[in-house]
Amino acid sequence: MERRLGITRGDSSKHKRFDLGLEDVLIPHVDANRGAKNPGVFLIHGPDEHRHREEEERLRNKIRADHEKALEEAKEKLKKSREEIRAEIQTEKNKVVQEMKTKEKKPLPPVPIPNLTGINGGDPESSDIRKKREKIKEMMKHAWDNYRIYGWGHNELRPIARKGHSTNIFGSSQMGATIVDALDTLYIMGLLDEFRDGQKWIEDNLDFSVNSEVSVFEVNIRFIGGLLSAYYLSGEEIFKIKAVQLAEKLLPAFNTPTGIPWAMVNLKSGVGRNWGWASAGSSILAEFGTLHMEFVHLSYLTGDPVYYKKVMHIRKLLQKMDRPNGLYPNYLNPRTGRWGQYHTSVGGLGDSFYEYLLKAWLMSDKTDHEARKMYDDAIEAIEKHLIKKSRGGLTFIGEWKNGHLEKKMGHLACFAGGMFALGADGSRMDKAGHYLELGAEIAHTCHESYDRTALKLGPESFKFDGAVEAVAVRQAEKYYILRPEVIETYWYLWRFTHDPRYRRWGWEAALAIEKYCRVSGGFSGVKDVYSSTPTHDDVQQSFFLAETLKYLYLLFSGDDLLPLDHWVFNTEAHPLPVLHLSNTTLSGNPAVL
Ligand code: DMJ
Numbered sequence: 001m002e003r004r005l006g007i008t009r010g011d012s013s014k015h016k017r018f019d020l021g022l023e024d025v026l027i028p029h030v031d032a033n034r035g036a037k038n039p040g041v042f043l044i045h046g047p048d049e050h051r052h053r054e055e056e057e058r059l060r061n062k063i064r065a066d067h068e069k070a071l072e073e074a075k076e077k078l079k080k081s082r083e084e085i086r087a088e089i090q091t092e093k094n095k096v097v098q099e100m101k102t103k104e105k106k107p108l109p110p111v112p113i114p115n116l117t118g119i120n121g122g123d124p125e126s127s128d129i130r131k132k133r134e135k136i137k138e139m140m141k142h143a144w145d146n147y148r149i150y151g152w153g154h155n156e157l158r159p160i161a162r163k164g165h166s167t168n169i170f171g172s173s174q175m176g177a178t179i180v181d182a183l184d185t186l187y188i189m190g191l192l193d194e195f196r197d198g199q200k201w202i203e204d205n206l207d208f209s210v211n212s213e214v215s216v217f218e219v220n221i222r223f224i225g226g227l228l229s230a231y232y233l234s235g236e237e238i239f240k241i242k243a244v245q246l247a248e249k250l251l252p253a254f255n256t257p258t259g260i261p262w263a264m265v266n267l268k269s270g271v272g273r274n275w276g277w278a279s280a281g282s283s284i285l286a287e288f289g290t291l292h293m294e295f296v297h298l299s300y301l302t303g304d305p306v307y308y309k310k311v312m313h314i315r316k317l318l319q320k321m322d323r324p325n326g327l328y329p330n331y332l333n334p335r336t337g338r339w340g341q342y343h344t345s346v347g348g349l350g351d352s353f354y355e356y357l358l359k360a361w362l363m364s365d366k367t368d369h370e371a372r373k374m375y376d377d378a379i380e381a382i383e384k385h386l387i388k389k390s391r392g393g394l395t396f397i398g399e400w401k402n403g404h405l406e407k408k409m410g411h412l413a414c415f416a417g418g419m420f421a422l423g424a425d426g427s428r429m430d431k432a433g434h435y436l437e438l439g440a441e442i443a444h445t446c447h448e449s450y451d452r453t454a455l456k457l458g459p460e461s462f463k464f465d466g467a468v469e470a471v472a473v474r475q476a477e478k479y480y481i482l483r484p485e486v487i488e489t490y491w492y493l494w495r496f497t498h499d500p501r502y503r504r505w506g507w508e509a510a511l512a513i514e515k516y517c518r519v520s521g522g523f524s525g526v527k528d529v530y531s532s533t534p535t536h537d538d539v540q541q542s543f544f545l546a547e548t549l550k551y552l553y554l555l556f557s558g559d560d561l562l563p564l565d566h567w568v569f570n571t572e573a574h575p576l577p578v579l580h581l582s583n584t585t586l587s588g589n590p591a592v593l
Contacts, residue, residue: 109303114577115566119188119233122554122561132507133556137189139514139523140549143540144186144194146522147178153205154178157540159522165539170219171212171267176201181222182545183230183239184574188561189553195234202227203238208249211268216253216261217287219246221352221572222542224294228301229574240301247298247307256334259313261288279340282331288314289353292360292371293570300579319374326381327400328353344400346382347410347461352571354378355415358423363568365580366426376428379420383438390464394448395441398464407464409445414458415485417442418492422564436496443493445470446486447505453529456512458486472530481525481537482517484547484573491551495559506555513548547573 080088124130151157154164155177170177179198186195224243231239252270253261260283262272274281292311299308317337318328324342330349331340344350357378360371386398386405397413398405421439424432449470450458457480459472472478487509494502516534517523523544526534550573554561567575 111301111303114232114579116232116577117566118560118563120190120561122188122557122559124556124558129503129556132503132510133553135514136510136549136552136556137191139510139518140182140185140189140545140553141191141194142518143523143545143549144182144191147182147540147545148194148197150521151178151540152176153201156542157522158538159519159524159540160536160538162521168213169215171210171214173210173212175210175212175214175223176206177222178540178542178545180206180226180230181542181572183226184233185545185550185553187230187233188550199230199234199236199238202242206242208242208246208267211266213264213266213273215287216250216263216265216272217284217290219250220291220294221570221574222546224250224298225570225572225574225576226546228294228297228576229570231301232575232577244298244302247295251306251310254310258317258334258337259310260317260332260334260337261291261310261314262334263287274334279331279333279343281333281335282340283334284349285328285330285332285353286349286351288332288334289318290356290571292356293363293568293576296360296363296579297576315370315374323381325385325400326377327385328378342400342403344386345410345413346386346397346416347399347413351412351415354382355419355571358419359568359570361426362422363576363578365578372426375423379423380428387438388464390469391466392469394445394464394469395438396445396464396470397442408461409449409464409470410461411446411449411458411480411483411485413485414442414446414449415488417446417489421489421492421496424496439489440493440497440499443486443489443502443505446489450486450505450509450512454532455480455516455526455529455534456508457516457526457529458483459529475528478528478530479525479537480517480529481539482513482523482541482544482548484543484551487548487551487555488573491555494555495564503555506552510552543572 124133146159146162147157150159150162151164153174153176155166155170155175156164157178158165164174166172166174166177176198179201183195183198186192186198223246227239227243227246230236231243249267249270250261250265253265253272255270255272256262263274263278263283265272274283278284291314295307295311299305321337321339323329327344328350329339329342329344331343332338333340346354354375357371357375361368361375364371366372382397386400387395388398388405388407389395390407396407396409397416398407398409400406417439419439420435420442424435424439426432427435446458449462450456452469452471453459459478459480460483461477462470462472464470465473487506490502490506490509493499494506513523516526517536519536522540524536524538524540527537528534562575566578568578569575
């Protein structure tokens with residue numbers, strides 16, 4: 001005897017979903033009397049024939065009742081005037097909005113608070129260092145106050161035009177990028193009135209239900225990173241709530257055939273896409289590979305494993321792929337899961353992917369051995385194929401492009417000096433001394449790139465070609481946009497060695513910024529570091545407040561402020577606490593299994 005159990009797999013749009021109180025069952029949206037020859041139904045034999053016939057009968061009756069109800073409702077609707085129908089739709093809409101708001105206010109589950117050692121303090125040991133630290137704080141106040149006056153709520157500030165500024169990474173809305181990015185710097189500097197002012201703006205204005213297409217990477221590192229950091233430092237719940245709301249909006253970006261996220265996502269529609277210029281619609285290593293820290297914290301704080309799963313899926317996929325010469329190319333197609341152009345860089349397009357492998361390990365209290373192994377493998381390949389010494393003895397990191405090594409290093413790649421130093425402890429075959437030395441050599445090279453300019457500020461990228469060493473050649477590479485990477489490296493090297501040269505170099509950079517980038521309306525980038533009469537680009541980047549000034553402040557603070565065995569800085573310099581979990585499946589949080 002035959003009986004019908006269910007339907008064959010296929011296009012679910014051809015079926016109606018009914019909640020039967022037991023489980024969601026897909027019912028063919030066709031004549032329920034179709035017989036055994038119905039191609040949408042598969043047949044099996046079995047003993048519980050009677051029970052299943054009853055169940056089938058119940059289903060038919062439910063379908064019939066639902067259809068009749070829908071018909072009645074439609075008839076009723078037709079009797080109503082347009083106005084009445086409009087009013088009903090409006091009431092329904094209001095209900096949905098209200099429900100969403102209630103959901104937004106839902107408290108998140110309690111989790112064990114990580115060790116928050118060192119959120120204050122760092123008093124300098126001498127009056128000279130204290131004065132320097134005070135100067136950096138004053139620079140922060142100048143940057144913030146002018147943004148407060150002329151750019152409040154805008155993403156960034158135009159310090160010369162004295163108005164708001166934005167770029168396409170933040171979309172078309174005013175999302176207050178500078179406020180969110182600057183919060184933790186304000187907090188650690190003790191600028192608490194300014195911090196509260198920023199908090200108030202976030203409470204009243206920061207809204208993610210906007211029809212705006214943003215960069216997933218930038219929003220993650222600046223907004224989610226900034227909000228999480230502000231939450232951990234201040235304990236104010238609002239920051240955690242906003243971070244989670246925003247993260248939910250980013251999740252649709254992962255809806256690709258491979259789970260490798262799109263570079264951009266529309267916060268309202270959830271539609272994602274990639275940058276047109278990125279190797280035939282590829283996603284970028286430094287973008288999809290720089291989500292791990294924030295997403296692990298999101299799962300930790302919410303008890304929802306969804307974020308953790310997304311980033312672990314990326315890691316697993318990368319582990320399975322072949323790597324030319326052991327190097328990760330910068331481009332990966334999210335549709336096919338294949339590498340795009342074979343271009344490898346520790347600067348732009350690649351940089352923070354390597355940083356996050358190391359930091360995933362550090363952030364897990366050094367229990368995420370998988371991440372550490374990926375980091376060790378990657379830097380061994382980088383050292384073998386990309387790191388060279390110039391004729392004049394400067395160590396630099398080149399880029400692999402079109403089958404050969406380009407002897408060019410970007411300002412962005414200068415962060416790697418700090419990364420090598422940070423990763424020295426725990427390195428394979430106990431090569432700690434070697435990696436600390438490598439970090440120091442990179443710091444030296446990057447300092448040279450600053451020292452060989454008229455302004456004592458580094459160019460965007462510099463060459464090592466014949467007689468040219470650590471100098472930009474093309475006009476388009478001579479600008480400095482208030483970037484932090486070189487100062488970041490000085491700070492890490494200072495923490496690990498206490499060699500006074502790093503404070504000296506950091507102070508040189510601070511004075512140069514003060515002299516050439518400070519204007520009465522804030523701080524601006526400069527277009528040519530080789531010209532002694534610089535032209536300003538009229539942009540005060542949000543990372544100047546988040547990173548450059550924070551690293552300078554820390555450089556002139558004691559090591560007890562944000563100690564590195566308790567805090568790990570995300571790539572936008574937002575400190576996140578080490579999670580003392582027994583393993584990387586977040587078992588420390590009972591809410592996450
Ligand atoms: C910052 O937004 C981050 O440091 C990022 O990782 C790379 N570039 C900028 C600053 O230069």
